Amino acid sequence: xxxxxxxxxxxxxxxxxxxxxxxxxxxxxxxxxxxxxxxxxxxxxxxxxxxxxxxxxxxxxxxxxxxxxxxxxxxxxxxxxxxxxxxxxxxxxxxxxxxxxxxxxxxxxxxxxxxxxxxxxxxxxxxxxxxxxxxxxxxxxxxxxxxxxxxxxxxxxxxxxxxxxxxxxxxxxxxxxxxxxxxxxxxxxxxxxxxxxxxxxxxxxxxxxxxxxxxxxxxxxxxxxxxxxxxxxxxxxxxxxxxxxxxxxxxxxxxxxxxxxxxxxxxxxxxxxxxxxxxxxxxxxxxxxxxxxxxxxxxxxxxxxxxxxxxxxxxxxxxxxxxxxxxxxxxxxxxxxxxxxxxxxxxxxxxxxxxxxxxxxxxxxxxxxxxxxxxxxxxxxxxxxxxxxxxxxxxxxxxxxxxxxxxxxxxxxxxxxxxxxxxxxxxxxxxxxxxxxxxxxxxxxxxxxxxxxxxxxxxxxxxxxxxxxxxxxxxxxxxxxxxxxxxxxxxxxxxxxxxxxxxxxxxxxxxxxxxxxxxxxxxxxxxxxxxxxxxxxxxxxxxxxxxxxxxxxxxxxxxxxxxxxxxxxxxxxxxxxxxxxxxxxxxxxxxxxxxxxxxxxxxxxxxxxxxxxxxxxxxxxxxxxxxxxxxxxxxxxxxxxxxxxxxxxxxxxxxxxxxxxxxxxxxxxxxxxxxxxxxxxxxxxxxxxxxxxxxxxxxxxxxxxxxxxxxxxxxxxxxxxxxxxxxxxxxxxxxxx
Numbered sequence: 001x002x003x004x005x006x007x008x009x010x011x012x013x014x015x016x017x018x019x020x021x022x023x024x025x026x027x028x029x030x031x032x033x034x035x036x037x038x039x040x041x042x043x044x045x046x047x048x049x050x051x052x053x054x055x056x057x058x059x060x061x062x063x064x065x066x067x068x069x070x071x072x073x074x075x076x077x078x079x080x081x082x083x084x085x086x087x088x089x090x091x092x093x094x095x096x097x098x099x100x101x102x103x104x105x106x107x108x109x110x111x112x113x114x115x116x117x118x119x120x121x122x123x124x125x126x127x128x129x130x131x132x133x134x135x136x137x138x139x140x141x142x143x144x145x146x147x148x149x150x151x152x153x154x155x156x157x158x159x160x161x162x163x164x165x166x167x168x169x170x171x172x173x174x175x176x177x178x179x180x181x182x183x184x185x186x187x188x189x190x191x192x193x194x195x196x197x198x199x200x201x202x203x204x205x206x207x208x209x210x211x212x213x214x215x216x217x218x219x220x221x222x223x224x225x226x227x228x229x230x231x232x233x234x235x236x237x238x239x240x241x242x243x244x245x246x247x248x249x250x251x252x253x254x255x256x257x258x259x260x261x262x263x264x265x266x267x268x269x270x271x272x273x274x275x276x277x278x279x280x281x282x283x284x285x286x287x288x289x290x291x292x293x294x295x296x297x298x299x300x301x302x303x304x305x306x307x308x309x310x311x312x313x314x315x316x317x318x319x320x321x322x323x324x325x326x327x328x329x330x331x332x333x334x335x336x337x338x339x340x341x342x343x344x345x346x347x348x349x350x351x352x353x354x355x356x357x358x359x360x361x362x363x364x365x366x367x368x369x370x371x372x373x374x375x376x377x378x379x380x381x382x383x384x385x386x387x388x389x390x391x392x393x394x395x396x397x398x399x400x401x402x403x404x405x406x407x408x409x410x411x412x413x414x415x416x417x418x419x420x421x422x423x424x425x426x427x428x429x430x431x432x433x434x435x436x437x438x439x440x441x442x443x444x445x446x447x448x449x450x451x452x453x454x455x456x457x458x459x460x461x462x463x464x465x466x467x468x469x470x471x472x473x474x475x476x477x478x479x480x481x482x483x484x485x486x487x488x489x490x491x492x493x494x495x496x497x498x499x500x501x502x503x504x505x506x507x508x509x510x511x512x513x514x515x516x517x518x519x520x521x522x523x524x525x526x527x528x529x530x531x532x533x534x535x536x537x538x539x540x541x542x543x544x545x546x547x548x549x550x551x552x553x554x555x556x557x558x559x560x561x562x563x564x565x566x567x568x569x570x571x572x573x574x575x576x577x578x579x580x581x582x583x584x585x586x587x588x589x590x591x592x593x594x595x596x597x598x599x600x601x602x603x604x605x606x607x608x609x610x611x612x613x614x615x616x617x618x619x620x621x622x623x624x625x626x627x628x629x630x631x632x633x634x635x636x637x638x639x640x641x642x643x644x645x646x647x648x649x650x651x652x653x654x655x656x657x658x659x660x661x662x663x664x665x666x667x668x669x670x671x672x673x674x675x676x677x678x679x680x681x682x683x684x685x686x687x688x689x690x691x692x693x694x695x696x697x698x699x700x701x702x703x704x705x706x707x708x709x710x711x712x713x714x715x716x717x718x719x720x721x722x723x724x725x726x727x728x729x730x731x732x733x734x735x736x737x
């Protein structure tokens with residue numbers, strides 16, 4: 001009896017405490033649900049209000065091209081041409097801008113032209129729109145007068161000013177319009193208004209179902225509609241008031257807001273209560289049956305479970321746990337066809353460099369810090385796991401594409417801050433691939449594979465960014481794998497070709513050629529080096545491809561006396577053990593003079609400034625090769641690199657050459673590069689020269705060598721000899737001098 005009473009005395013307080021605790025938890029959850037939904041609705045309303053303001057301005061801006069135009073000044077102000085107005089105002093704005101009505105007002109704000117859709121109507125039709133447009137027309141006139149006053153006060157004329165516009169939402173004959181008023185003014189100043197007041201183009205776009213559908217899809221709004229009365233008291237929907245330019249209320253824009261709190265409650269409310277109840281029952285049962293052996297067994301089982309499903313370094317779920325949670329999310333998709341699941345594949349940028357440089361202990365410290373930082377960004381409903389090394393993954397259940405992108409943005413932003421390690425302060429960042437799963441029957445492995453492909457694209461685009469999976473990526477991967485096999489066969493068969501582009505000096509004499517590898521696929525035709533060279537780098541063929549290029553250039557160089565041959569060498573080639581030895585062997589076997597060859601390297605190779613790079617470049621220089629810095633100006637362009645490394649020539653990137661005569665900054669940059677080269681006693685060559693004007697500007701700036709389509713496109717080795725002696729080429733080359 002005493003034991004029985006003791007158990008009862010202990011049980012009922014526990015039961016009451018459990019019931020009270022669950023009641024408090026339910027009340028707290030309901031309060032949080034209401035708060036989440038309220039905050040979400042307020043944010044949606046603010047975003048939609050800003051979006052509507054932006055679209056109103058966007059709609060008005062469609063008129064600028066037709067109103068801010070010298071031709072508009074001539075045909076609407078200097079003289080009124082109704083045919084021109086019909087074609088360029090009525091028809092053009094209706095068909096291209098989507099406007100339902102348009103008018104032209106003269107200097108006294110009287111309608112001189114009107115169009116209903118693309119068709120011209122009587123100018124009296126403006127009478128119905130006059131009250132609604134009075135405020136925006138008055139605003140435009142006020143801006144016009146202010147501009148005239150400011151222009152009169154300026155002592156020197158300035159640039160042609162920007163457009164003057166005003167827009168508003170208003171009701172005309174019971175229908176809502178987005179109205180805009182745009183002042184007619186010149187763009188290049190070849191025509192001027194004849195009086196102090198210019199005409200005004202007034203446009204109207206119906207705020208009807210097509211507009212609402214477009215607006216709703218852009219902002220992902222459900223059941224978007226216009227309510228003629230003030231419906232803001234209805235808490236079941238989200239609202240923004242529609243007001244005129246003067247601030248007068250005309251209608252309410254309503255839609256069904258997102259309810260993240262209610263959604264969360266629907267998903268986890270029941271399971272949480274069940275789990276709490278089961279845990280309470282389990283606790284009481286364990287208490288009643290507690291013993292030393294049972295407690296030891298429970299502890300052992302917990303340890304085994306943790307080792308089976310969690311990563312020992314970070315404590316995060318491992319791949320097995322991740323796939324289990326992904327299976328659960330896909331099972332939910334099979335029951336709820338409206339839901340979506342986002343799978344994120346995450347890779348740390350530059351982790352391998354730090355791990356190799358400072359050792360695995362520092363690498364493990366970095367992994368733990370990165371995992372902690374990324375986990376802090378995820379929601380409690382997200383499954384964040386570590387797959388191994390620097391690979392992580394997230395299952396984001398019930399997430400839209402916008403929510404997945406927002407999470408990815410937060411993850412990337414979190415990784416931008418420095419990591420303070422035992423040895424130093426490091427910056428790494430992360431790249432993310434995302435796939436949106438809408439079919440619950442998809443294989444979990446396939447979902448992970450799609451996210452990994454998107455991750456590969458994100459890393460290829462430069463890292464520290466995210467990318468969504470697209471079907472084309474899968475096709476692209478298969479294409480790249482097929483081309484990798486074909487490239488191996490082409491290299492084995494020696495079926496790649498070489499082309500050479502002439503280089504001309506300031507006297508108009510061909511002084512050298514640049515060797516360029518070419519691949520004509522038997523089925524796909526010509527394939528750009530910009531496509532197959534990265535494939536060679538990824539699959540480990542770049543060294544073989546590079547040696548093929550060098551060997552063929554050595555062989556072909558025997559055809560030309562007195563020409564220097566430039567050969568591109570990738571960073572991977574230079575960092576490959578035995579590269580210098582292989583090149584030296586080719587020099588001996590093919591009996592060529594290294595002094596006739598120039599190896600072009602990119603600026604990115606010099607960034608690491610490591611002893612191995614120094615040694616490799618020095619050994620190549622000792623063999624007799626000269627070194628040129630390719631694409632100068634597009635990378636790091638550090639003066640210290642030019643002084644520390646044995647560089648003898650810099651090549652100005654074609655992006656600057658293409659802008660010569662168009663962008664003043666390009667002329668200034670090119671001139672600065674040439675002066676820098678002279679100061680450092682370096683030769684300089686400009687690539688991508690295609691016009692006589694570019695050639696003349698480079699010559700005036702003192703560029704010693706020029707290369708580009710102005711002289712010749714890349715041609716075969718046999719054609720170089722003929723091209724060198726061709727009269728047409730000689731005339732072009734002499735003109736360059």
